Amino acid sequence: MTLQQLKYVIEIVNSGSINEAAKRLFITQPSLSSAVKELEAELGVELFLRSARGISLTAEGVEFLGYARQVVEQTSLLEQRYLNRKPSRQLCSISTQHYAFAVNAFVNMIKKSGADEYEFTLRETRTYEIIEDVRTMRSELGILYKNPFNAKVIDKLLRENHLDFHPLFTANPHIFISAQNPLAAREYVTLEDLEEFPYLSFEQGEYNSFYFSEEILSTVFHKKSIHVSDRATLFNLLIGLNGYTISTGVVSADLNGENIIPVRLLADDQIQVGWIANHQLQLSKQASAYLAELRFVITEYGQELQE
Known part of the structure; x- marks a missing residue:
C-alpha cells in the first residue's frame, strides 16, 4: 500500500x-x-x-x-x-437544502482556508439527493431538517445507509415574504392568513414525497402553488408575486438584501436542522472547518446550538 x-x-x-x-x-x-x-x-x-x-x-x-x-x-x-x-490543494464538498446560513458558512470557510489552491463544492439540492451524495461520498456532509412528520422516514433512510444525523438547532416555523407584502408588518400569521397568497416550495423531482419536502406542513392544500428548483428564483417570486414559503426564519441580509423578511407562523410544529455524515468516517480538516463556521453563523442569527 x-x-x-x-x-x-x-x-x-x-x-x-x-x-x-x-x-x-x-x-x-x-x-x-x-x-x-x-x-x-x-x-x-x-x-x-x-x-x-x-x-x-x-x-x-x-x-x-x-x-x-x-x-x-x-x-x-x-x-x-x-x-x-x-x-x-484543499478539497471539500457539501450538499444542503436551500439555506442561506449554509452558504454564509461556506463563504466564511473559504475565506479562512488560507489555501493557495482549492476545489470546494456546495450543492443546494433535493433532500433525497443530499442523502445519496453523502452515502456515496460525493459530499462529506449534508445539511437537512427533520420534524415529527418526516423523522421516521428520514431516520430509516439514514440508518439503512449508515449515516448519522447531528442536530444543530431547532427553530419555530416562519414564512419568508417580501418586505412589501401586506403581511410584512404582522408579528405572526396563521395558515388562514396565507390562503390567498401564492405558496412557493422546492420541487423534489423523482422523489417527490411529502416526507422529502423542504417545507414543513407539506400535506396542507394550497389554492395557489408554485414549485421551483433554486433559491434565487424562489426569492424573486416572493417579491414579484407576493408569495411566501415556509422555513426556519433564519435569512441572510448579507446574501439576500433587505427585501426578504421572516414572519412567525403559528403552527404546532418545529424544524430541527442538522448535518449528516457517514458514522464510520472521520471528517476532513476542511469539513470540520465548515462545521465550525456553520455553528458560528447559526449563533450569530440568534439560534441556540443543540450540540
Missing part, C-alpha cells in the same frame, strides 16, 4: 468516477483501475462497487477512506513543515 494509492482512492471519490479521476490525475483510466485493484487485492477487501450506474464505496471502502484522508492530510502537514513544500 502506497501513499499514491491512497491519493488515487480519494480522487476517485471526489470525482465520482474513475474516468474523471484519471483525467484529473493525468494518468490513463486502465492504469488507475489497475492500481485500485492491486490495492484491493493487497487489503483483501473490495473498496468500490462497480455497476452500470457508476462507482460507489462499499462499507469497507468508507472506513478505508476515513483513514486514507487522515494519512494524506498528515503527510501534507509533514511536508509543509519539514520539506517546505507547497500546501496541497
Whole structure:
C-alpha cells in the first residue's frame, strides 16, 4: 500500500468516477483501475462497487477512506513543515437544502482556508439527493431538517445507509415574504392568513414525497402553488408575486438584501436542522472547518446550538 494509492482512492471519490479521476490525475483510466485493484487485492477487501450506474464505496471502502484522508492530510502537514513544500490543494464538498446560513458558512470557510489552491463544492439540492451524495461520498456532509412528520422516514433512510444525523438547532416555523407584502408588518400569521397568497416550495423531482419536502406542513392544500428548483428564483417570486414559503426564519441580509423578511407562523410544529455524515468516517480538516463556521453563523442569527 502506497501513499499514491491512497491519493488515487480519494480522487476517485471526489470525482465520482474513475474516468474523471484519471483525467484529473493525468494518468490513463486502465492504469488507475489497475492500481485500485492491486490495492484491493493487497487489503483483501473490495473498496468500490462497480455497476452500470457508476462507482460507489462499499462499507469497507468508507472506513478505508476515513483513514486514507487522515494519512494524506498528515503527510501534507509533514511536508509543509519539514520539506517546505507547497500546501496541497484543499478539497471539500457539501450538499444542503436551500439555506442561506449554509452558504454564509461556506463563504466564511473559504475565506479562512488560507489555501493557495482549492476545489470546494456546495450543492443546494433535493433532500433525497443530499442523502445519496453523502452515502456515496460525493459530499462529506449534508445539511437537512427533520420534524415529527418526516423523522421516521428520514431516520430509516439514514440508518439503512449508515449515516448519522447531528442536530444543530431547532427553530419555530416562519414564512419568508417580501418586505412589501401586506403581511410584512404582522408579528405572526396563521395558515388562514396565507390562503390567498401564492405558496412557493422546492420541487423534489423523482422523489417527490411529502416526507422529502423542504417545507414543513407539506400535506396542507394550497389554492395557489408554485414549485421551483433554486433559491434565487424562489426569492424573486416572493417579491414579484407576493408569495411566501415556509422555513426556519433564519435569512441572510448579507446574501439576500433587505427585501426578504421572516414572519412567525403559528403552527404546532418545529424544524430541527442538522448535518449528516457517514458514522464510520472521520471528517476532513476542511469539513470540520465548515462545521465550525456553520455553528458560528447559526449563533450569530440568534439560534441556540443543540450540540
